[in-house]
Amino acid sequence: MYDPTVARLTYRALLGRRRAAILFGLPALLLAIAIAVRLLTGADDQVAATVLGGFSLATMVPLIGVIAGTGAIGPEIDDGSIVYLLAKPLKRSTIILTKLIVAIAVTMAFSAVPTFVAGMILNANGQQIAVAYTVAALVASIVYSALFLLLGTISRHAVVFGLVYALVWESLFGSLVPGARTLSVQQWALALAERIGAEGAIAADVGLPTAVALLAGVTVAATWYAGQKLRTLTLAGEE
Template sequence: MYDPTVARLTYRALLGRRRALILMVLPALLLLIATLVRVFDASSDDVATQLLSGFALATLVPLIGVIAGTGAIGPEIDDGSIVYLLSKPLKRSTIICTKLFVAIGVTLLFSALPVLLAGFILVGASQQIAVAFAIAAVVASIAYCALFLLLGTVSRNAVVIGLVYALVWEALFGSLVPGARTLSVQQWALALAEKVTGSGVDVSSAVSLPTAAVLLVVVTVGGTWFAVDRLRVLKLAGEE
């Protein structure tokens, strides 16, 4: 389910000079804000949770997921170079799973790790806030990558669709329309953060933890399965 050659090519595509610079902007901004808050002695548990939930989980993680998830396969499909990969004796599931693993690794590096560091900068080990949001960022990253990798296989406008979901659906509708929160990866991840921090911290999710866990698994497994199926269709279309 993992091919080193595919992984190397995917890492090279995702971590090219221009894309790597884009990936570093938001994590650097998060760490800068966290450092300034701590330097000016304005840090508290409430400030940390607001920054990590309102900026990190709501903006940083989904945007990094969009870049990594769609970038892992979308450009190859758009320019037709995916045909050369499909001509190799590789299972379609191996190609998708390898690209998903790479996308997740890149997303964790540029989102979950900075979230953990920002949490420790802000409040240290207080109330396990840093660890809780880092774990939330990990599970959200996995779901986002599976979802956006699937988008990369079905649409040439995957980046636009991903941005609409991340910035309009989750950030806008998710904050204004209660029912929309149920279909928000951010809220699913917050349910886990809420569990880890406990009742002493103002972290709350509109989705219960059992429901969030099921939805995270469904999106991750379902997105991966449909991406594999889509890749099989592309191959069949090329053969015809």
């Protein structure tokens, strides 16, 4: 269910010059913020949670997920080069799963690792905050990658829709409208962080059992539907 050639081509596409600038830029900004905050405020657990929750989990992780998830397949569909890949004797599920694995790996590398480093800078993992938000970033990376990979298979405007979700729904509505938080990947991931962190250090609006069910369900459903859309695309191309 994993093809090295597809993976290599996908990595090459994702780590091209334009995307790489954003992929490296966001973690660099997080680390710069963490250093500045530590110098100005010292080691403060509440400040660390605010920075990691407000910038890393709410903004950086979904944005990197948009870049990696949509970039793993969207450009190939847009320019028609996906036809050459589909002509290979590969199962469509293998193509989707390989691209998903690559998207997840890229999102984790550029979001979870910087989150942990920033957490150590901010308060040296006081109250397990750095570890908790790193785990949240790892889990959120999986779901965002699946969702945005799906978007890349169904829309030519996947990046736009992804940015709207990441910046408007997750960052704005997810923080201001209580009802919207239940449908927020950020809040589902925060439920895991809340369990790992010290008592009272992190708060989530979704219970852990619900969060785990939604994280798994959305990931599986998005991956399955992306595979179905790719099969439809194949049939259309053959016709």
